Amino acid sequence: MANPVLLAIHLDGDGAHPAAWRHVTHTPAELLSGRRVQTIVTQAEVAGFGIITFAGGHLPAGEAPNITARLDPVQQAAFAGPITSRVGLVPTIPATFVEPFHTANQLASLDHVTRGRGGWIITATGTPTEARAYSQQPITDEAALRQEARDVLTANRLLWDSWEDDAVIRDTATWRYVDREKLHYADFTGATFSVKGPNYVPRPPQGQLVVFGHDGLLDPTEVEVTIVHGTNIAAIIAAAASARERGATRVIADLEVILDSRGVPAAERLATLDASTVWAAGDDPRIVGPADDLIAAIRELAAHVDGIRLIPAVIDTDLPELQFAVLRPLIREGIIAAPQTGATLRETLGLPHPANRFATAS
Amino acid sequence: MTTTTHRQIQFGVFFQGVNFSTIWHWPESGSQTDFESFRRVIQTAERGKFAAFFLGEGLRLREHLGKIHDLDVVGRHDAMTLEAALAAVTTHIGLASTLSATYNDPADLAYRLASLNHLSGGRAAWNIVTTHNAWTGENFRRGGYLAQDDRYTHASSFVEAVYKIWDAWAADDLATSPQAEAWSTGSHTVPHQDGYYDLEAVKTLPPVPGARPVAFQAGDSPEGRDFAARYADVIFSAHPELNDAVTFSRDIRQRLVAAGRPEDSLKIFPGQTFIIADTVEAAQEKARHVLESQVTPQTAIAYLEQFWGRELSSYDPDGPLPDVDPVVAVTGSTRGSGFQLAKAQELVDKWRAIATEKHFSIREFVIHWTSQGMGRGLIGTPITIADQIQRYADEWAVDGFNITPWLVPSGLDDIVNELIPELQNRNLYPTDYVGTTLRQNLGLAPRD
Numbered sequence: 001m002a003n004p005v006l007l008a009i010h011l012d013g014d015g016a017h018p019a020a021w022r023h024v025t026h027t028p029a030e031l032l033s034g035r036r037v038q039t040i041v042t043q044a045e046v047a048g049f050g051i052i053t054f055a056g057g058h059l060p061a062g063e064a065p066n067i068t069a070r071l072d073p074v075q076q077a078a079f080a081g082p083i084t085s086r087v088g089l090v091p092t093i094p095a096t097f098v099e100p101f102h103t104a105n106q107l108a109s110l111d112h113v114t115r116g117r118g119g120w121i122i123t124a125t126g127t128p129t130e131a132r133a134y135s136q137q138p139i140t141d142e143a144a145l146r147q148e149a150r151d152v153l154t155a156n157r158l159l160w161d162s163w164e165d166d167a168v169i170r171d172t173a174t175w176r177y178v179d180r181e182k183l184h185y186a187d188f189t190g191a192t193f194s195v196k197g198p199n200y201v202p203r204p205p206q207g208q209l210v211v212f213g214h215d216g217l218l219d220p221t222e223v224e225v226t227i228v229h230g231t232n233i234a235a236i237i238a239a240a241a242s243a244r245e246r247g248a249t250r251v252i253a254d255l256e257v258i259l260d261s262r263g264v265p266a267a268e269r270l271a272t273l274d275a276s277t278v279w280a281a282g283d284d285p286r287i288v289g290p291a292d293d294l295i296a297a298i299r300e301l302a303a304h305v306d307g308i309r310l311i312p313a314v315i316d317t318d319l320p321e322l323q324f325a326v327l328r329p330l331i332r333e334g335i336i337a338a339p340q341t342g343a344t345l346r347e348t349l350g351l352p353h354p355a356n357r358f359a360t361a362s
Numbered sequence: 363m364t365t366t367t368h369r370q371i372q373f374g375v376f377f378q379g380v381n382f383s384t385i386w387h388w389p390e391s392g393s394q395t396d397f398e399s400f401r402r403v404i405q406t407a408e409r410g411k412f413a414a415f416f417l418g419e420g421l422r423l424r425e426h427l428g429k430i431h432d433l434d435v436v437g438r439h440d441a442m443t444l445e446a447a448l449a450a451v452t453t454h455i456g457l458a459s460t461l462s463a464t465y466n467d468p469a470d471l472a473y474r475l476a477s478l479n480h481l482s483g484g485r486a487a488w489n490i491v492t493t494h495n496a497w498t499g500e501n502f503r504r505g506g507y508l509a510q511d512d513r514y515t516h517a518s519s520f521v522e523a524v525y526k527i528w529d530a531w532a533a534d535d536l537a538t539s540p541q542a543e544a545w546s547t548g549s550h551t552v553p554h555q556d557g558y559y560d561l562e563a564v565k566t567l568p569p570v571p572g573a574r575p576v577a578f579q580a581g582d583s584p585e586g587r588d589f590a591a592r593y594a595d596v597i598f599s600a601h602p603e604l605n606d607a608v609t610f611s612r613d614i615r616q617r618l619v620a621a622g623r624p625e626d627s628l629k630i631f632p633g634q635t636f637i638i639a640d641t642v643e644a645a646q647e648k649a650r651h652v653l654e655s656q657v658t659p660q661t662a663i664a665y666l667e668q669f670w671g672r673e674l675s676s677y678d679p680d681g682p683l684p685d686v687d688p689v690v691a692v693t694g695s696t697r698g699s700g701f702q703l704a705k706a707q708e709l710v711d712k713w714r715a716i717a718t719e720k721h722f723s724i725r726e727f728v729i730h731w732t733s734q735g736m737g738r739g740l741i742g743t744p745i746t747i748a749d750q751i752q753r754y755a756d757e758w759a760v761d762g763f764n765i766t767p768w769l770v771p772s773g774l775d776d777i778v779n780e781l782i783p784e785l786q787n788r789n790l791y792p793t794d795y796v797g798t799t800l801r802q803n804l805g806l807a808p809r810d
Contacts (some may be wrong), residue, residue, distance in 0.1 A: 034449055064546065067534075067546075070566070072473060174660070178432045178436040180429055
């Protein structure tokens with residue numbers, strides 16, 4: 001049997017269905033509170049999820065009449081840090097328009113406040129509306145977006161390594177707090193920006209945060225985790241094989257889910273939700289049905305991927321179903337693995353602590 | 363004793379991080395990076411009913427004679443990321459981040475600050491600073507684009523843009539139940555055009571009702587003070603000494619009235635250090651020990667090098683001030699704001715005169731000079747310090763003090779355990795938080 005897979009859950013507003021907010025018991029204001037973040041992340045961790053991903057982007061979550069606001073994903077992940085102990089916390093941050101230096105320091109701090117459980121889903125969008133908000137030029141050409149993502153990622157990796165792990169020496173013989181030979185300028189120049197460095201935040205506990213990239217935006221060799229897509233399970237399995245052939249270290253796949261809940265069949269729940277706003281199909285399979293349908297899909301995928309990210313339609317309804325009807329039996333069977341308390345995200349994924357690119361062998 | 367006023371004093375804590383005021387080499391000196399250090403400091407402060415926890419900013423590691431300065435604490439956290447984590451382990455204390463108006467983007471900063479405000483239930487604050495040096499700009503897409511003379515006009519444009527973005531979302535635009543027709547109403551984009559910006563921001567978050575992020579300001583120049591009188595809710599001033607504080611607060615209140623604001627609508631919190639012991643003599647001895655620990659022999663030499671602009675390592679820290687002259691006319695900008703743009707020769711001549719008159723060695727002189735510059739601090743027993751604080755309250759010289767602990771993470775312990783109960787007994791300090799938002803706890807008017 002293959003190694004157990006890790007399950008991830010994607011959090012965005014009240015869920016992936018645009019009308020999800022109409023089928024919850026809390027107010028819109030409560031959605032935007034720390035208490036709400038606390039409730040959901042602790043429930044997800046207790047359920048056995050190994051990773052929580054937080055949606056993010058330049059523009060609000062959706063369009064009227066549905067949710068048009070979203071808390072900053074880095075802050076949600078940081079807020080979750082001290083109140084969780086094993087789940088990986090992974091915000092989505094675009095490479096475009098925002099400052100690579102700010103992103104590198106935010107993510108380094110995230111890794112410190114989560115004790116090495118930080119990650120990053122890097123995206124790249126450059127629509128005219130987004131560009132206008134930042135007084136910048138749109139980037140719509142796919143090649144230019146890929147280049148910007150690659151440059152921003154390279155700059156981040158250099159900045160995270162700009163401190164060696166043992167740079168702080170507190171040496172009372174010379175009264176030096178830091179050994180400046182172990183601090184390095186990044187001196188990166190990309191297509192649209194340059195950055196000097198070093199970071200002002202010391203090297204993240206993981207050395208490098210775990211970077212997640214959608215296959216296509218970045219090459220599988222450039223990231224720790226490649227997110228693959230396919231509209232059915234067979235297509236995902238093929239995409240995973242292709243990513244591995246191209247050098248992917250770890251591969252995860254996305255599944256949208258809406259489950260039977262409290263006697264209401266999933267198809268009926270979906271029809272009710274769709275009556276308000278239709279949940280448009282995306283690049284990923286959608287499991288609409290009893291928990292067993294999802295269990296079957298996970299079993300089928302388990303031999304081919306390292307992780308599966310579930311994208312629930314309505315978090316408040318689907319997360320308890322996932323916890324009790326899906327994760328609990330699959331953990332018992334050893335099909336999926338919950339992370340160990342205190343493990344870093346790299347440890348949970350079986351990735352080594354990376355060498356520092358600037359460190360000289362001594 | 364009776365007094366005509368019953369003003370109370372509040373405390374904030376400034377987690378300084380960098381600069382030599384933080385002693386990193388004592389046995390009890392803790393990590394400057396580990397989250398547990400921050401958790402302990404902020405939870406101690408919250409136990410002491412502090413109004414706010416305050417973080418500085420440094421967008422490039424400081425350099426000394428062209429190399430990264432290695433004698434002080436180096437490294438700090440991204441302020442809002444750390445504060446989002448701290449929001450999860452606190453309930454009432456304000457979370458203030460120093461944020462450059464020059465090297466942030468209005469849409470991005472407005473979003474992130476509003477987000478922290480939601481996560482913390484209305485406890486976010488920003489300290490608006492104006493970075494103008496191109497050296498820092500090397501870390502950013504725009505590079506060093508701003509001239510020194512333009513920094514306050516630019517900062518005004520920046521703040522106006524942020525406020526426009528926040529104002530665009532009225533509190534009642536957000537639905538109050540899942541049964542509403544729409545989750546939110548109102549238009550979506552916010553134009554901002556002037557000499558500095560031409561943008562159309564997309565509004566991203568509603569306000570926390572009544573709890574707009576509190577604006578701090580620390581600039582001390584006339585333009586800085588006018589900027590504060592226009593925009594700030596709190597001034598983090600550099601005038602802790604009583605007479606100076608009285609003069610400063612009068613000046614600020616005049617500027618406030620001129621700007622059309624009530625004179626109590628801006629709270630003045632100078633930076634302050636407390637050194638507490640069981641007797642006044644023991645406190646003086648402790649203060650001496652703290653200063654000697656802060657100004658190590660190497661730090662004393664490096665301090666002079668920054669103004670001389672040349673290496674002085676051949677000089678004895680226990681000997682007289684260097685007999686050579688400075689090689690720079692004006693000091694640079696790479697060691698932080700405390701060292702910027704001083705007229706070197708003028709200062710050096712003055713320093714030599716002081717050192718000669720008082721028979722100071724290099725290290726003694728630096729200890730003397732920097733303790734003047736930073737403020738000697740309030741030194742004594744809880745009772746004698748409370749007596750001093752009483753005078754600040756009686757004269758309305760300050761609204762509070764932003765305390766810079768010289769030790770992390772234990773630096774607030776004696777203040778919270780010994781000084782605050784004495785102040786509370788005298789009704790000089792709040793015995794509890796009056797509300798849940800920072801505006802409420804600072805006594806500021808609600809604003810969406």
